[in-house]
Amino acid sequence: MKITKICCIGAGYVGGPTMAVIAQKCPDIQVTVVDLNADRIAAWNDKNVDAIPIYEPGLSAVVAEARGRNLFFSTDVEKAIDEAQLIFISVNTPTKTYGKGKGMAADLKYIELCARQIAQVAKDNKIVVEKSTLPVRTAEAIKNILDHTGNGVQFQILSNPEFLAEGTAVEDLLHPDRILIGGDTTPDGQEAIQSLVDVYANWVPSDKILTTNVWSSELSKLTANAFLAQRISSINALSELCEKTGADVTEVARAIGMDSRIGSKFLKSSVGFGGSCFQKDILNLVYIAKSYGLNEVADYWEQVIIMNDHQKRRFSAKIVQTLYNTVASKKIAFLGWAFKKDTNDTRESAAIYVADDLINEQAQIAVYDPKVPAAKVLADLDYLETRTPESNAQSVASFGTPYEACAGAHAIAVLTEWDEFTTYDWQKIYDGMQKPAFIFDGRNLLHRSEMEAIGFVYHGIGA
Ligand code: NAD
Ligand code: UGA
Numbered sequence: 001m002k003i004t005k006i007c008c009i010g011a012g013y014v015g016g017p018t019m020a021v022i023a024q025k026c027p028d029i030q031v032t033v034v035d036l037n038a039d040r041i042a043a044w045n046d047k048n049v050d051a052i053p054i055y056e057p058g059l060s061a062v063v064a065e066a067r068g069r070n071l072f073f074s075t076d077v078e079k080a081i082d083e084a085q086l087i088f089i090s091v092n093t094p095t096k097t098y099g100k101g102k103g104m105a106a107d108l109k110y111i112e113l114c115a116r117q118i119a120q121v122a123k124d125n126k127i128v129v130e131k132s133t134l135p136v137r138t139a140e141a142i143k144n145i146l147d148h149t150g151n152g153v154q155f156q157i158l159s160n161p162e163f164l165a166e167g168t169a170v171e172d173l174l175h176p177d178r179i180l181i182g183g184d185t186t187p188d189g190q191e192a193i194q195s196l197v198d199v200y201a202n203w204v205p206s207d208k209i210l211t212t213n214v215w216s217s218e219l220s221k222l223t224a225n226a227f228l229a230q231r232i233s234s235i236n237a238l239s240e241l242c243e244k245t246g247a248d249v250t251e252v253a254r255a256i257g258m259d260s261r262i263g264s265k266f267l268k269s270s271v272g273f274g275g276s277c278f279q280k281d282i283l284n285l286v287y288i289a290k291s292y293g294l295n296e297v298a299d300y301w302e303q304v305i306i307m308n309d310h311q312k313r314r315f316s317a318k319i320v321q322t323l324y325n326t327v328a329s330k331k332i333a334f335l336g337w338a339f340k341k342d343t344n345d346t347r348e349s350a351a352i353y354v355a356d357d358l359i360n361e362q363a364q365i366a367v368y369d370p371k372v373p374a375a376k377v378l379a380d381l382d383y384l385e386t387r388t389p390e391s392n393a394q395s396v397a398s399f400g401t402p403y404e405a406c407a408g409a410h411a412i413a414v415l416t417e418w419d420e421f422t423t424y425d426w427q428k429i430y431d432g433m434q435k436p437a438f439i440f441d442g443r444n445l446l447h448r449s450e451m452e453a454i455g456f457v458y459h460g461i462g463a
Contacts, residue, residue, distance in 0.1 A: 012090065271461065317357070412440070
């Protein structure tokens with residue numbers, strides 16, 4: 001089937017950028033992105049293209065090119081489903097916060113709602129594509145729902161997981177390492193796969209488009225994230241050993257990364273990985289393994305999360321210990337709140353957990369992040385429910401410039417690797433701080449020798 005109309009349910013960090021690039025590259029396909037969140041849709045439709053709800057380098061230009069031509073954002077979910085031949089499900093799949101599998105399993109209620117809505121609305125055959133990251137064998141559940149509440153309409157379910165990373169989403173979408181499409185091995189399944197291959201073939205070389213069975217595709221997505229996160233936990237585990245032994249984790253990472261079998265990427269030691277997916281997807285993998293009775297497999301992968309939690313806690317403990325075992329009433333400036341640079345996303349950011357620990361020690365946190373608004377910082381802390389929102393508001397303040405955030409501070413903690421942090425007038429920052437002036441660089445972003453030459457007491461990770 002030649003696809004001319006696509007619908008995507010979920011206008012988030014994946015749905016928005018992914019569909020914008022499909023629309024840009026396939027001008028003959030009408031792409032409608034729908035969401036229940038009317039504010040989000042309104043922001044995607046904002047006349048000022050820089051006001052779109054997601055900050056990603058290059059994204060507003062792609063949206064500006066395609067929006068209104070063949071890219072549309074709408075809250076009319078039913079109409080978009082009805083009109084489309086191919087429907088991407090790109091809704092959130094967070095960790096369950098209740099009931100069986102609480103804190104581990106993926107919450108599939110939004111996925112099920114989508115499936116039921118598609119079943120209700122569809123009047124002709126549709127291809128339904130899992131774009132969200134899902135537990136292996138979810139396609140079976142979706143198919144059951146579609147087959148049992150549908151009105152004689154035929155559905156093909158494909159798995160087409162997304163591998164983009166935030167901060168580089170547009171680049172990753174334009175030049176993906178691979179596109180993975182899983183589908184039924186039946187002739188109808190293969191035909192559905194081909195329809196989606198044809199969409200991507202508009203800009204992705206055919207040798208980068210990989211087709212598999214549905215279960216391999218679903219599991220590969222969880223596996224890819226688990227392997228990536230495992231590398232970070234591995235290097236972070238070594239960072240602690242480096243600090244004890246006089247080895248330097250950056251040198252170790254370079255030395256092992258030059259072995260082509262190991263490779264140099266994802267070996268950057270840090271205050272711990274964040275983001276909406278690594279933790280949730282590994283917990284999900286652990287839960288799936290446990291549900292099959294594979295306890296050793298579950299324990300093996302769970303260690304990646306345990307190590308990451310340790311790395312975050314170790315960072316805040318080091319700040320307290322270095323500041324003479326008390327941070328009570330001391331101002332600690334946070335440079336960065338986002339979970340990585342070039343995004344306004346703060347989900348599971350290490351900054352949240354480090355701040356929470358330091359507030360427990362009665363510190364005053366002063367935040368500067370180029371893209372994260374003050375309300376988001378407070379909302380992230382409130383979400384932990386460690387203390388009342390009033391109490392959080394008394395302990396944390398956001399500032400419009402780094403100089404204000406750092407003025408009078410006892411210490412600076414670098415939580416995000418924003419490029420602009422390296423360009424500041426660090427002498428001016430030093431002059432305005434309490435002495436001794438400490439820097440805890442959770443990203444090894446600043447140069448130790450330059451900071452020490454100014455007079456800072458500098459602590460990086462793993463050296
Ligand atoms: P998100 O929270 O940014 O966006 C999801 C959107 O879906 C929200 O705007 C929400 O309002 C909407 N939604 C939920 N239920 C709906 C429904 N029934 N009808 C219409 N809209 C509905 O999430 P995200 O970061 O885009 O992630 C989506 C999926 O993609 C997740 O499964 C995630 O694991 C996966 N993923 C994310 C990334 C990433 O970098 N964020 C990368 C690869 C894969
Ligand atoms: C990650 C994967 O890289 C994507 O391929 C995947 O599609 C996505 O998860 C997903 O499924 O959501 P993302 O979380 O957006 O993407 O960003 P990453 O670049 O992977 O960074 C994740 C975290 O690890 C960040 O906090 C980052 O600072 C940290 N990190 C990354 C390190 O601490 N060290 C590194 O060497 C690399």
